[in-house]
Amino acid sequence: MIKAVLFDFDGTIADTAPDLGRALNRQRAARNQPPLPIELIRTEASAGARGLLNLGFNLKPGDPEYQALREEFLSFYTEQLCQDTRLFPGITELLEQLDNQAIPWGIVTNKPARFTQPLMHLLNLYHRAACIISGDDTPYSKPHPEPLLTACRQINTPPDCCIYLGDDIRDVQASLAAGVKPVVALYGYLGNCASPETWGAAELINHPGDLLYYV
Template sequence: MTSAVLFDLDGTFADTAPDLGAALNHLLSIHGKPPLPLEAIRPQASHGSAGLLKLGFNIEPDAPDFAELRSVFLDYYASHICVHTNLFPGMAELIETLEQHGLPWGIVTNKPHRFTLPLMQALGYAQRAACLISGDTCARAKPFPDPLLKASELLKIAPQHCLYLGDDKRDAEAAQAAGMRCIIARYGYISSPKELPSWPAQGGIDLPFQLLQYLTV
């Protein structure tokens, strides 16, 4: 029986790709490069600034210019964090249903707290979440289990009674290591769909509301 539901943020709870893409295109414009379409940005949006900078500039984190590019990217994103971001269709109804049934829910993301809290506040869900675990809450982020175990600890609900919804292989790996069931949000930012069958997950959904079918499994 599931006693709590945890969500990844980018690509699972909220569609943040439009604002992340706007930050990347702002940076590309500064450097005289053409903008990238959202269709190209969306599959990389779950990989954070490193993934997006690699997409736009073909640059790795150990490159000399990476730190400066990342700083400009993140500063712009911080100032435009919820311009075009919205919950995925059906997520608001799912959250309302969980709350009506007394099931606590929370966010476990690799997004730094600097962005997680203001984004959740702007969306109107910061106070409703039972926990907000960011990428820098614990010493190790996903795919390590630490953030999910921290959420379990805060909720006072054993990991095996928590269900985690994510859209990246590291979400499934972290859940497996934490002893949680994981469901894949196939509607999210899946960069390699062909690899999905190999992820250590217990199922997948194409719409947020479909998660309800897994709550009593």
């Protein structure tokens, strides 16, 4: 029996790609490079700065220019953190249904707390969430199971009584490792990995409201 629902943030709860993309394209413009289309940015948005800097500049952690461009990217993103970020259609109604059924829900994301916390406030979700686990709140990030296990401890719910909805293969890997039931948000970013049907999750949904079939 499912007693709680946990959510990834970028690409699952909120469409953050427009603001992430603005920061990246601001960097590209400063270097006389053309802007990248939002459709391309969405494929890497779940991977944060690492994925977007690889997309925009073909840079990876360890490359000589990577750290400086990462700091610049995060600074630009901070300046316009929630200008065009919106909850995905159907999320508001889903969370209302969970609240009405007294089913606790929370956030487990690799996004650093310096962004997660203010965004949750700006989207009017902070005080409703039973837990908020950001990428720097535990020693490990997804696909390691510890962030999900920490969330389960905080909401006092056994992992096998929780669902985790995410849009990236790492979300499924973390769920399976933690003993949480993974559900894939097909409406999310999905990245450039193999087809979501091959990630190992038994359930895949096209709309946030479809999650109610499993609670």
